Amino acid sequence: MFDGARVLVAGSTGLIGVNLIQRLLREGANVRATLYRNPALIQDDRIDYRTVDLTSAEDCRRVVEGVDYVFMCAANTSGAAVMQNSPLSHVTPNVLMNTQLMQAAYDAKVRKYCFISSSAAYPPSDDRPVREDEMFAGDPYDVYFPVGWMKRYVEVLCRMYAEKIRPPMPTVVIRPSNIYGPFDKFDPKTSHVTAALVRRVATGENPMSIWGTGRDVRDLIYVDDFIDGMLTVFRAVETHDAVNIASGVGVTVRQVLEELIDIDGLGDVRVDYDTTKPQMIPIRLIDTAYAEERYGFRAKTSLRDGLSRTLDWYRRHGRTHPR
Template identity: 55%
Template sequence: MDVAGKKILIAGGAGFIGTNLAIALAGRGARLRLTTHQKAPQVEIDGAETVQADLRLPEHCARVVEGMDYVFLCAAHTSGAAVIRATPLVHVTPNVLINTLMLEAAHRAKVAKFCFISSGAAYPPTDDRPVSEGEMFDGDPHSVYYAAGWMKRYAEILCRTYAEKIAEPMATIVIRPSNVYGPYDKFDFAVSHVTAALVRRVIERHRPLEVWGTGGDVRDLIYVDDFIEGLLAAFAVDEPFLALNLCSGKGYSVRQILKQILYVDGYDDADVRYDPSRPSTIPVRLMDNSAARRLVGFEARTSLADGLRRTIAWYKAHHVGDRGRPARS
């Protein structure tokens, strides 16, 4: 799909996915509008329009989608494992409002195509077997993600409804990412996910270096540049509705991830201490990437070592107080 000259809204343009997507689309000649809420943009993009908006309000949603060709909904209320366990409903109300109001506003504005970023956490548990797209509604999400998972599922149902079940449909695509990491991620310990939190602890030379859980939890990690490449390839598919996993298809334990970060950043004498009493989420979450390979020829190309090396280099270049040593080449 040629996006040059197309008017594209990125809702959540100051966030991790939104920022990286904006950089990629700007490089392809798109005319961008980015929404922000409480967070300022992380980058300045020539020609991009920035609009402050509260997407829980219908009038704000209607204003930001006006005149747009495509909409990417990257805005979401997110947090880490401790917050999810302590307050399971924290993601429900704000995200239900954002998702439903943005879909309605985009449809009324006659947007040609709408992209919703869902989550692999919405899938039912499949133990150590990678989960495929058709299994989304085969059972409840894991108990830790029950509320947030059903919130994502409801938005997916709405996307399909707008694409297939109404008189004047709007094409939609649902992207289900695995654990995306890389530059512009959230590195605040209160809200960061495991990879970003470990990167920061290693760079700051925490001693002891505390890791929540046993270190045995397994996740599929995908570097953000690969994810954005897959996202844009999937968005170009000429189908009224599509739901697709975007993942690496490889699982890494938290111990393996930390070991690689320690090596890349040269923290050879780290005093690592695992704390099983601290909250983690689910033991194993793996995703099947065969549909993305078949439909759009997508396969993640960045190795874990290379992705972590780039992430560490970016963090050191953009955050004050780096006490780490140069990353290994």
């Protein structure tokens, strides 16, 4: 599908974007990639980098001109502290970027469009993995309310372009669990929990203070598996679909940290859990049955293998990584 195709990756320096570009290049795609504040992370003559502001309609029109497929991986994201203290930082710029780029893609007659949504947009489901058809069954958790409804709004736009107007533009919505791996955000100001733990173990931090109880449960998917799942779905969808892409296994923060310490061979590490710091919801899991039954996708990388690869990558590249 991608051999010789012209593919735009919006958000080329993020975890998804940079790993997606590497995969597309291996599949023979002609990649155009957007930059904003951060420099390019992959130096390759086959990549056509464009520095743009995706909140600008004119920039969006220029960057989608002549492309076949669009992967919208650009987003204003951050960790729990920023989400709690500045919730609108996840709303206003993201709504602008997504509405402008999708309209530009439609006007440019893009053949198919992919939007990366979020499992944070789902309503509470207690300790049960939530299914795709439950997205609008209730409000998101309060802590995710702003970013959750932003993602939902863009999901509705995707369905509208694919099903409610003529001619349609096929759209794919991917709802990931917690992705981790090479090129993640390791900066303590912006990192999510897995990347933060990788950095702290790699640097030999001891004692280690962890926000929360450490008993929060998440589904972690290694980035290579996520890219596999996203492209599998993207190839197959002809009109519109929204699909969970996850490992299907729930793990606690404590389990992740213990696995990392064991892989690293750190020995005795004193870990203090600070329950006064911002915490998210205790359990967030998404159901993977639809992705497996409809598209034949199942994650392959074990937590230990994924963490080991990420730890090794961080040791070799992470300290000079710009984020």
